[in-house]
Amino acid sequence: MLPWLVTTWQQLSALLSRDQLAHALLLTGPDGIGKSSLANHLADAILCTASSRPCGQCKSCLLRRAGNHPDLLVLDSSASSIGVDAVRQLSHFLHGSAQQQANKVVLLTQAEKLTESAANALLKTLEEPPKHSFIVLTSAAAAMLPATVLSRCQKWPLAAQFGDNTQQWLAHQTNRSVPDFLLAYCAGAPLKALQLIESGAADTLQDGFNSLQQYLAGAVSLTSCVKQLDSIAELTPLLGWFLRQQLLPGMLNKEPAKQLALQQLYSRWCRDEKQILGQNKQLALTAMLISLKRLSR
Template sequence: MLPWLEPSYQQLSSLHQRLQLPHALLLSGRRGLGKQQLAEAVVRLLLCQAGPAEAPCGRCKSCQLQQAGHHPDFWQDTDASERIGVDSIRQLSRFFHEHAQQGGARVAVLERVERMSEAAANALLKTLEEPPAGGYLILTSDQPALLLPTIVSRCQQWSLTVADTKVVELWWQQQGGQTLDKFFEPLLHSAPLEAWQWQQSGQLEQVRQSLLQLEQYLQGQASMQQTVQLLAKTEQLPLVLSWFVRERLAQKSNAQPQGYWQFLQRFQQWCRDEQQLLGQNKQLALTALLIELKRLNA
């Protein structure tokens, strides 16, 4: 388990041992925190037939099926595109209504549920209203503010954060991460896995240039054209922008909740379009997004 998620894992494990784990969990928190890893650990706990125990036994048939990656009582959406459609939720619902093949729990994981279309969200609501016996649904979300309140209220929400930054710093050193200067401290502390991904792909310096450029643009010290040109060359631009929006504009979520929410919606739309647009259209879409960003920051 990632060390900063260990306390949450222990609490979830303890609920499981007391048979008090709710049927729907929503693990929310920044992208790059390790929500998926935590979800997978809870899945292993729930599916182990030797339990409920503090940890999965690793030896029972169920644990072995899980390790081999094809447990019949585990479902996860295989579509990683920028939209979760209603078909995925129908599959989930069918999965839940079949009988458990190993005689234990049936567990499903749906990642980054803010990607759900309206139809998908409504279909999911039905599943949440009638939870099947022995069925557990684990949702994760980077942006729980975008979810329907009726969905959030039917789940037990776990807002994950890094409680002790020293734990992350120690982990970073043990992994062999390069020494980071002050500029990257907030990134490391709030999204350690994202920082790690950028370090591994040698992109930390490029990320720094992009973030500095965005800051200068917001302060009127860099032109739109310059900014678009530089950002267009940035690899994984949606991730860089997403981090900037959260880190730099998070205070707007209190000061201008409506404006912030609308911007997040536009941003999600841009992330979906970004993969398909080419050439000039790509630049136009980025320009439109940057105009909105500046408007929100004004």
């Protein structure tokens, strides 16, 4: 169990042991916080025939480990949306008889992808859930779910992690260096941060961050900075984070005109990146950096 999820897991486990666990639970939090990990662990516990915690030894736990438990349905959320057919499959599954014990579980990740018709269909099951059925939903954008669905789910928000303990956890998971700014850049999502570290993208982001600071301080040339930033796949998120964390705070309540101009500059960058096909990225980046330096003075 990921250390920052232990308290939430203990609370869920206690409810399960007292038969007080809600039929529909919604785990929310940023991507990379561990929602799917917690959802799967909870499913294991609900299906375990020996304990309110996964024992790992009973037939149900062995089936779960083998990946073919008949009383668990994991809905596919890999497409751009989750349609009504998937929700009908969910309903049909839950209304069937359990094969191992009383409980049946559905895991629905990225619930914000539910179409309007799918959400309406799900609402019927949430309003009248079959006995011993559990639906565990996860979402990084719960506000996109209809209020009617939200009101019928017990919500479990997973807080973003920025503390020293999480920084130490990251350091113990990898042999690579952990940039100081990475957890903040990842909005407090340690698993996302770890993925960036292991892929080497974190080092590239660190180099880009350093290059931006040095360019604005006059320590490196415009050409050098453009060359460095042009190689970064996640350039737009990095620029946005740099503006929010490094430049805008110093302008609050002091230079509202510059603050507005910075926000407009970044908005244009995001718009042009999406809308202008075949854009000369280096030319656009050069113009962006020149304006950025002028506004940062």
